Amino acid sequence: MARFAAEELQRYVRMISGATLPVVSEEKAPSGRLLILIGGPRDNPWSADAACRGQANFAGLPPEGFILKMIDRDGQPALVVGGSGEAGTMYAVYDLVERL
Numbered sequence: 001m002a003r004f005a006a007e008e009l010q011r012y013v014r015m016i017s018g019a020t021l022p023v024v025s026e027e028k029a030p031s032g033r034l035l036i037l038i039g040g041p042r043d044n045p046w047s048a049d050a051a052c053r054g055q056a057n058f059a060g061l062p063p064e065g066f067i068l069k070m071i072d073r074d075g076q077p078a079l080v081v082g083g084s085g086e087a088g089t090m091y092a093v094y095d096l097v098e099r100l
Helices: 002-017 045-052 086-099
Strands: 035-038 066-073 076-083
Touching (some): 002 035, 002 076, 002 086, 035 045, 045 076
Parallel strands (some): 035 076
């Protein structure tokens, strides 16, 4: 579901701006550019790491709750877009799209 959410964000950004955001795995993440971490700690290891570091707090979110939060990932800016479950992650993506 996190992959689908990422593709939804990619689709809407393309419709809004014409830009194509790459959807990549951890291993292929570009350095020096803003990362958008889609999914909660159960779906995305980097979101889980952000939660462990105290950078993103998923604890106590309701089932459809979500967060949008800028963090620093070892010197690289990252935006956490995730929820406590699949529905929350989708809501996070759509909230971000509405803000764009």
